[in-house]
Amino acid sequence: MSAHDHAGHDHAHGGAAHGSLKGYLIGFFLSVILTAIPFWLVMDGVIDNKQATAVIIMAFAAVQIVVHMIFFLHMNPASEGGWSMLALIFTVILVVIVLSGSLWVMYHLNANMMPGLHEMREMP
């Protein structure tokens, strides 16, 4: 808290810096590249292996989300005294639990609870 105003708070900055023209332009160009490559990979079928393509475009999405967070939403560990970063981390943890948990449980549910005709005949 180096920039104290007369009220002894730095809330005038709101914790959300507005960024600079340079920051916005860097973020924009990175986003364009990070968007264009996944579309190109899928639309032109550059990689034969679909699994590999899926992993790569997910990685691009993850990087682009971080780019947007930094350059457009101006996230940094110090904003709002660290509380917004803490809320973000908490949310990310919940999102990971919800997504991975749902997909994992439902995948196994499908695998175990929907026997094909073959297995059904063998059942007592």
Place this chain on the structure above:
Amino acid sequence: MASTAITAGAEPVFHLEEEHAHAEGGSTMLGFWLYLMSDCLIFAMLFAAFGVLGGNYAAGPAPKDLFDLGLVAVNTTMLLLSSITYGFAMLTMDKGRVGATQSWLAVTMLFGLAFLSIELYEFAHMIHEGATPQRSAFLSSFFTLVGTHGLHVTFGIVWMVTLMVQVARHGLIEANRRRLMCLSMFWHFLDVVWIGVFTFVYLMGTLR
């Protein structure tokens, strides 16, 4: 930051940080950020539902038959452009230039409207082909997820028009700056959600 005032003969008085008078709206940004995080959880649920149900076509149309990736790429470009123009609006707001801020907001709104129009065209096209939300679990979860995002964009545009009227009436006063910063976070957040949508729904749906 607890400050201590000790005068002779008096008990030491402690002022905790919380006891200071807070400027109006001092906690708005954090509060709005918390709202966005809860909104993020709504989208996480919808993404999870789509992840689970996205392969259940009920012998109906699959993503490959329905999605036009070229159109989605144009749509993504619209949203990305609206993000950067909103950034320009914030930069001109910092300089206190009312006219330039209003112009950039108007440009952002046009890109937002273009995004919505393309999305509605896509929806109408799909429904016309019989791919209605009732057709299969895949389509139900698709329309819920993408429709919820579209609704957010719609409300963002309504909010933007409201703020443009506010700025026109009262200028770039402190309250309006704060509101514009909240909308900025909302708008950029929607772009972040869209990254998830085009990656998981459109691109990976086409790969399936």
